[in-house]
Each structure stands twice: as structure tokens, then as C-alpha cells.
Amino acid sequence: MNEFSLLSRNFVLVCLSGFLYFGSFYLLLPTIPQFVAELGGTTSQIGIVVGIFTMASVILRPYFGKQADGYGRKKMMLLGAGFFSLLFVLYGQIQQVVPLYALRTFHGIAHGCYLAAAFAYVADLAPHNRRGEVMGVYGVANVVAMALFPAWGTMIIATTHDFSQLFLYSFLTAAAGFLATCFIDEIRPEAGNKQTISIWAVARQKAVMVASMTFFAAATLYGAIITFLPVYAPKQGIVNFGVFFTTYAIFTLISRVLAGKLSDRYGRRKVILPFLALLAIAAFLLPFLESVEMLIIIAGFFGLGFGAFMPALNAFVVDRTLPHERASALAFFTSFMDIGITTGAVILGIVGEYWGYGIMYGVGGCIICLGFIGFSLGSKEAQRNI
Numbered sequence: 001m002n003e004f005s006l007l008s009r010n011f012v013l014v015c016l017s018g019f020l021y022f023g024s025f026y027l028l029l030p031t032i033p034q035f036v037a038e039l040g041g042t043t044s045q046i047g048i049v050v051g052i053f054t055m056a057s058v059i060l061r062p063y064f065g066k067q068a069d070g071y072g073r074k075k076m077m078l079l080g081a082g083f084f085s086l087l088f089v090l091y092g093q094i095q096q097v098v099p100l101y102a103l104r105t106f107h108g109i110a111h112g113c114y115l116a117a118a119f120a121y122v123a124d125l126a127p128h129n130r131r132g133e134v135m136g137v138y139g140v141a142n143v144v145a146m147a148l149f150p151a152w153g154t155m156i157i158a159t160t161h162d163f164s165q166l167f168l169y170s171f172l173t174a175a176a177g178f179l180a181t182c183f184i185d186e187i188r189p190e191a192g193n194k195q196t197i198s199i200w201a202v203a204r205q206k207a208v209m210v211a212s213m214t215f216f217a218a219a220t221l222y223g224a225i226i227t228f229l230p231v232y233a234p235k236q237g238i239v240n241f242g243v244f245f246t247t248y249a250i251f252t253l254i255s256r257v258l259a260g261k262l263s264d265r266y267g268r269r270k271v272i273l274p275f276l277a278l279l280a281i282a283a284f285l286l287p288f289l290e291s292v293e294m295l296i297i298i299a300g301f302f303g304l305g306f307g308a309f310m311p312a313l314n315a316f317v318v319d320r321t322l323p324h325e326r327a328s329a330l331a332f333f334t335s336f337m338d339i340g341i342t343t344g345a346v347i348l349g350i351v352g353e354y355w356g357y358g359i360m361y362g363v364g365g366c367i368i369c370l371g372f373i374g375f376s377l378g379s380k381e382a383q384r385n386i
Contacts, residue, residue: 004125004126004130004134006137009183009184010184010185011122011125011138013180013181013183014118014121014138014181014184015138015140015141016141016180017077017081017118017177017180017181018118018138018141018142018145018177019142019177020145020176020180021081021118022141022146022149023145023148023149023173024084024170024171024173024174025084025145025149026145026146026148026149027150027152027153027156027166027169027173028153028166028170030153030154031153031154031156032049033049034157035091036100038163039094039097039100041097045097048101049097049104052101052105052108053104053105053108053111054108054338054342056104056105056107056109056111056112057108057111057338058112058335060109060112061112061113061116061332061334062203062331062335063199063331064080064112064113064117064327065117065327065331065332066327066328066331067116068116068120068328069324069326069327069328073118073120073121073124073186073187074117074185074186076113076116077114077117077118077181077184078178079110079113080110080112080113080114080116080117081110081114081174081177081181082178083109083110083113084107084110084174085171085174085177085178087103087106087107087110088167088171089167089171090103091103091167091170092163092167092168112335115331115334116330117327119135119314119327119331120327120331122138123318123326123330124326125187126315126318128319129264130261130264131319132259132260132261132268132271132312132314132315133261133264133311135314135318136256136257136258136259136261136311136312137256137260139256139307139311140253140256143252143307147249149173152169153166199328202321202328202329203332205320205329207317207321207379208317208321209378210375211313211316211375211379212332212333212336213371213375214272214276214371214374214375215333216339216340216371217367217368217370217374218276218306218309218340218371219336219338219340219344220340220341220343220347220348220367221283221364221365221367221368222344223344223345223348224344224348224349224352225283225286225361225364227345227349228348228349228352228357228360229241229244232289232357233289233295235357236289237290238289238291241295243296244295244299247296247299248299248303248306251302251303251307252303252304252306252307253307254304254307255308256310258308259275259307259308259311259312260311260312262308262312263311263312263315268313268315268316268379269379269380271308271309271312272309272312272313272316272375273376275305275308275312276305276368276371276372277305277372278301278305278308279302279305279306279368280365280372282298282299282301282302282305283361283364283368284362284365285297285298285301286357286358287357287359287361314330314333344364348360348363348364351363
């Protein structure tokens, strides 16, 4: 482990796998609502199609984490990535909305399987003294995919209006990710530790629960910003709000790498807490949004904050769980990203509808403050695992 290199074959391949896997996911992310509309679906049916994917992934992800702890990371990554790629073939056969519900459910299950094992694989590769750095660099694969593939998917539909072509490219991208996964080495669970601890016993550990609640707070704000900024910014007289997402991506890339290293050197808490505070500042500035310049500043704060605290919080969970608990703990923990985004879009959306978007983002900032307080009070126990 002390000889680990960011250019090692396994790490390069797992990053390539992640980039291609998330790329296939992001190709559909902005276009699946259009596909539902093409099938004659209503607004509520669009919501069901999007939400059922997330629900299936969240519910079963801890189970797949348990299996990855018991049977190996690579096996579960291959299972998830394999089914995820093959299911793209079926999208072109869908002629009505209702069958799409079943397909999206199975797709969400495959998604949960891959994610549960992939995060644990990276955590296993990383030496303790570089864990934040390594997990931060791995997260860059996701961010770069998010910056590139949604635009590609949108362009395909805008220029060709051919969903079969979109599904083909999604399948090929996911299949390439599966192929990259085939060439990584398996990381096997320690002998004698297979399936000796329940998922819920891992989830009830104080460190895992504290980190999950903190992640939930940040993801709730993330969900509210990503969902409603395209509506809120034009109301504030800012038509070119796309600069927010560009600025956010740039600062996220920077902070993912640098903050991971800082957390290795100075400790997780000393990185997580200040960058959580930066998220709160971004939220409290949003009600006062009046110009593109302010939007860029808010996006910078938000990108720095979210990009920095995520790898440090991931490393915090790994630090405080044992190797044979790792995939279960990370699967439970990362599911709160999806739960938080959904909460931000639905619950804070109701706040925005009745009391205005300014109040909504103020409430989001207060939720971050609660996460800050909860983490500062609940994260002081000694680390269990090196």
C-alpha cells in the first residue's frame, strides 16, 4: 500500500471504468424526460420514471455493499456494470410509459450494485495516509463525465431526435466501462470475515450515521440548487445561468484533488467543517442574487464546498470502519446523496412554491448549519481503522 501510485494499473482502470459508467448514466439524465414525453407521458409520469430509478438504487445499495464485503468488489462491479450496459438495449423496445417503470427499476438496481462496490474498491486501494487524495481524484472521473456527457446526450436529441441512437451510444459507453472493469484485479475480503456483520449493525455505528446525516444535509441543498436554479435565476433577471454550472464544475475539480490531500495531512474534520461552512454561505447568498457576477461567486463557493467535503467525508467513513465492513458502510453512506437530492427537490420545492425561492435557499442554508453542528459534535471519536 505504501507504494501506491495514482498511475497504477488498477487505479487508472477503475477511474476509466467510473468515467465511462457515469458517462452512460449522464447521457440519459437530461434526455429521459424527453423520452417519456415522446411516449406520451405526463409530468407526473416523468417524475415517476426519474424517481423510481433512484428509489431502487437507494433501497438495495446497502445489500449490494454487504455482498461486496462478502464476495469481493470486482464481482459486484462487474455484475452491476454488466446489467447496467445490457439494459440500455431494451430502452429502444419500449413503446409505452408503464413498461418503462420496470426497466428503470432494474436499471436502478444495477446502478446501486456498481456504486456500492466501486467506492469500496477505491477505498481498499488507497493507503491510509493518502485516502482523501485518492478518493478525491476518483471523484474527478464523475465530475468530468458530468461536464461532458449530458451536453452530448442533449446534442444527439436536438440534432437527430433519434432516441435509438442515444440508447446505442449509452450502451457502447457502458459496455466500454464494463470492459475496463474486467481488467482490474479483484480485492477479496479478509478470510474469516465474510458476512459476519449485518448491514444495519454497520449503519448504526455512530461515525457512519453522523457522516450520512451530514451528507444528507449537503445533498438536500444540492438538490434544491440543481433543480430550481434554472427557474430562480431568470426570475432574478439572469438569463445566462449556465455559467453557474460551468463555474461549479471548475471549482469542484480543483477542490476534489486539493482538499483530499489537505484532509490526509491535517485531518478530516479540519477540512469537512470549513467547507461545510462555505456551502452554507453559498446558500445564504442565493436569496440576494442580482447579477451574473454574484452568481459566479456563489457557484465558486458551492463548487469548492461540495467538491472538497465529499472526498474528505468519504475518507472519514473509511477511516472509522473495518475493512470487512467497508462496502456496507459506504453503500449506506452514499445512498444519502440520492435521498438528499430527492428531499431537496421535493420538500424544499414545496417551501419554494409557497414562500418563494429566497426563503427556500435560506432554509437550505439552515439545514447545512444543522449538518455542521451535528458533525462537529458527533465526529470526535477515535478512528478505528488504519
